[in-house]
Amino acid sequence: MSSGFARSYKLFVGNLPWTIGSKELRTYFSKYGHVANAEVVFDRQLGLSKHYGFVVFSQRDAFNSASNQNTHFLEGRVLTVQRANESP
């Protein structure tokens, strides 16, 4: 079962609106629990968001709550949340 206990609870968040930033992302996921770090990937060449980012939770409870829902809503848009590939 794809189980995997990672050292950090990192989630890959995609389908982000163009108006969303790391702070907005952290604020949204902060509802589920304490967010250790949340950042949206930006293109250094263009300076625009890449429409996806990463959210790291400090507690498994927060990660569990967020991971329990694969579909999230932010600013009226649907966000795709998956576990990051960083740590298998």
Added chain:
DNA sequence: GTTGAGCGTT
């Protein structure tokens, strides 16, 4: 000012 499919700038 525009766009869109994906696992990254310090």
